[in-house]
Amino acid sequence: MLPAQHDLHLLDTHPHLGLLSLAAVARADGHDVTIYDPKRLVRSGALAYDETLYERVADDLLAGRPDAVGLTTLGCSFTFVVGVGRALERREPDLPLLLGGPHATMLARPILDRYPTFDVVVRHEAEETLPAVLASLETRDFVRVPGVTWRTPTGVAETAGSPRIDDLDTLPWLDYELYPMRELGLSLLRVEAGRGCPFACVFCSTATFFQRRYRLKSSRRLVAEMDALRDRYAPREFKLDHDLFTVDKRKVQEFCAAVEGHGHRWRVSARADCVDEELLEHMAAAGCIGLYLGVEAGSERMQKISAKRLDLDRVAPTLNACERLGIETTASFITGYPQETTEDQDATLNMLGDCFDRPAGSCIPQLHILTPEPGTLLFDQFGPSMLFDGYATPFNSWLLRPEDRQEVLAEPAVFASYYYYPTALPRYVHVGVVESVDLLRRLGRPVLVELIRSHGGKLAELIRGLIAASPKTGPPGARELEEYVRARLGDDDPVTSLVRYALLLRNPVPARRRRRPSAPTDRAANIHARYALPAGLRMLHNVHDCAEVMEWLSDGSRPVDAAHLPRTSYVLLPGEERPAQVALGVTALLDLVGAGCSPHDVAVSVGAIGDDLTEQWLADLVDAGLLIAADVDESVDAN
DSSP: OOOOOGGGOOOSOOOOOHHHHHHHHHHTEEEOOOOOOOHHHHTSSSSOOTTHHHHHHHHHHHTTTTOOOHHHHHHHHGGHHHHHHHHHHHHHHHSSSEEHHHHHHHHHHHHHHTTTTOOEEEOOTTTTTTTHHHHHHTOOTTTTTTTTTETTTTTEEEOOOOOOSSSSSSSSOEEEEEEEEHOOOOSEEEEEOOOOOOOOOTTHHHHHHHSSEEOOOOOHHHHHHHHHHHHHHOOSSEEETTTTTTTHHHHHHHHHHHHHSSSOOOOEOOOGGGOOOOHHHHHHHHEEEEEEEEEEOHHHHHHTTTTTOOOOOGGHHHHHHHHTTTTTEEEEOOOOOOTTHHHHHHHHHHHHHHHSOOOTTTEEEEEEEEOTTOOOOOHHHHGGGGGOOOOTTTTOOOSSSSSHHHHHHOOOOTGGGGGOOSSSHHHHHHHHHHHHHHHHHHHHHHHHHHHHTTTTTTTHHHHHHHTTSSOOTTTOOHHHHHHHHHHHHHHHHHHHHHHHHHHHHHSSSBBBOOOOOOOOOOHHHHHTTTTEEHHHHHHEEEOOHHHHHHHHHHOOOOOOOOOGGGEEEEEEOTTTSSSSEOHHHHHHHHHHTTOOOOOOHHHHHHHEEEOHHHHHHHHHHHHTOOOETHHHHHHHHBB
C-alpha cells in the first residue's frame, strides 16, 4: 500500500507475510525468489514518490533478470500495480506477469479483460497451487490447477475452485531475511497466527478471500516461531495476525498455556463478544498487551444492517477489563454506510467519544469512512450506483499521473476504493465527521475530553456544531475549529485557551536557516530601523496560562472560578517543539512591528519613555529571535 497525499509516515515497512509465505513455497520448489517492496524505499526517500515511480520500480525489478514477476493486489494500491505492470510490459513484452491477493481474486476476469498487461491470476490462498502455476508458465496450460484465471489467444479461461490451506502447520517457515531486517530495525514483528473468519459482515471481504473456515496454527508452532524470531531479531513485541484470534476460546487458552513463561509480549484482534474476563486474564498473564476491537457501529440498527451483530453491551465491560489488566485496546468504528441515519451516526460518535474518555494509553479510538470493497455483499448491492468526488482516504495510493485519474474514472469496479456508495446522509457530512475526528485527535486526549464534556459529554454534539459552523466546500480545519470553540465557549473559558494552545503545539512550522542579527549597538540607527517577524513565527494572544490549566485537568482540581486564571501569551519559533510563554504585551508589540512599524514608532504608540527603554526591549526581542532585521534572507530551508 502506498498512501495518499504524500503521507509517507503511513507507509508500513513490516514484512508482507503473504509474500513471505509464497516465497517459502516457491523456494522449496527449487526457484530463486526475491521480494521487492517499494514502501521502504519510498519512505526513506531512496525512491521518489512521484510520476516516475512506476518506471523506476520496473527498472529495479528488471535489473534482477526475472523469469516471471508476481504482484500482490489490494484495491487501494491497484493503480501502482497497473502502472508498474505496464512499464514492465513495455520493456519485456514476453515476461509473464502474475497477480494474486484479495483484489485480483475478487475481480480476476474483469482485470484480465480490461488489462492485457497481466497474464495469470492465482486466486485465494495460493501456497498449494503456486508451484503448479510456475511449472505451467511456459505452456500456459493451467487446466489442471484449481483456482486459476489466465489469458488465452481466444480470451480468458478459468478453472474452478477456491484453494484453502486447512492445516496451517503444513506451511513452510518464513524467511524474514528476504527483507532487510537489520536495516528496518523493527521493534514489533508480525507472525501469521491463522486465517478465516466465520462471520459475514457486509462490508468486509476477508471471509470471501480466506473463506469462512476459522483456522489457527497450533500453539506449539506459533510459540516456536515467536521464540526463533526473538532469538534472531530481538523484537520487543509481536502482532499475531488473524482478523479474529479469539473465536475459539479453547484454542486461545491452549496458546496462552503454551506461550506463558516465554517472556513474549503480543497483540491480537478480536470481537468484544468473543472474549470474557476469564479469557482476558489468562491472555494478560501470558503476555498479551494489545487488543484490536472492531466495533464498527454504535447503533444497534447498523449492527443488524451491517451483519456485524455485535452485542454492544459487551463493549464497555471488555474495555474496562482490558484497562484493569493493562491490555491496551484499539476500538475501531466505521461511518458512511448507505443506510446510516443521523441517529445511527450520533450513536457511533458518542460511543467513540466514550472511548476517548478513558485513562491515557488504555484505549485508542479510530473512525474510518466506509469504502466500497469488491467481494462484499454491500458491493454486490450498491456497486453499480457508486459515485466519485475525488476524496481519497489516507490509505489510497496517490494518483501520481493524470492517466491514473483517468484510469480510476474509467473503471469504477476495479478502483472502487476511490468511490463511495450513495448514502442517506450527505457525503460532506460523512467526510466532515471523519476529518473532524482526526482534527480533534490532534488536540491531545486531555483537551479533547474536556471539550467533549463542555458539549454535555457527547462527541456527536461537538462534531455536529463544528460541521454546521464550517463551509460545506471542505471538511473543518484548525481555523474553523478555533473559531467554533471561541464562538461556542467564549474566550473566558479556559478550554478555549487549551484548544488554541493545542492547535499551535500540533502545527509546528519547520525550522529555517536564518542569520540572526546581534543586539542593536547604534541606538539612533536601530530604534528607527525596520524590523520583521521571523518567517513562520506563530503567536497566541491573551490566553489562560495553559500549563496551569493542564495541571488541574490532569488531577481533576478545576477551580470554581476558572475564568479568572492568569492570562498570558505564547510564541512559537520555527523549528521549536514547545511555545515560549511571554508577557501579554509582547505579542502586541510584535504585531505592530510585523505590520511595518519601527521600534521607535511602537514605543511612542505604547507610551514608552526614552530611547533607553526602547533599545532595551528591542535588544531583548532580537536576542530572543523574535525580531530580525528587515533585510535578513530567510528563504533557505534548514537541513
